[in-house]
Structures are given as structure tokens and as C-alpha cells.
Amino acid sequence: MPVPVLQVGVPGGAEILIMLFVFALSVVVPLVVSFLIYRDAKGRGSRHALAWALGAFFGSLVVWILYYVVRDEVGSRSM
Secondary structure (H helix, E strand, O other): OOOOOOOOOOOOOHHHHHHHHHHHHHHHHHHHHHHHHHHHHHHOOOOOHHHHHHHHHHHOHHHHHHHHHHHHHOOOOOO
């Protein structure tokens, strides 16, 4: 008798796929946003672009909002 691929209530079924999808999103989204913040900070001439990117990756939404608020002051172009 063939065993169905995704069985309900069996560990390793659809729940694992959902968990992997959520895990992938929780890594990919901060990675992409961190890259965008790094690129923007570098473009504005910031000496702390890497620190902003690391903060955005590990600090998530709080640092994203903080960077959006202060990004016009980031960098040395205005000096």
C-alpha cells in the first residue's frame, strides 16, 4: 500500500513545510532590508554603513524605522 507524501498529524508533514517557509522569511527579509540599508548608507557617504546593516539585521523593525527617520542625517555629504 503506497504511503501518501503529506499525511495530516504526522511529524514531518505540512507543518514542517510551513515552519521552513516561516524560517526562510525570517532570515531572507531582514537580509534584504539590511542590504538595502547598507547600500543607501554607503550612497549617502556614511562611514558606519556596515554598523547600520548589522543593526538592521539583528534589530529588525526598530532599527529599520530609526534609519528611515535619521537617514537624511546619515553620512558626510552635507558637510
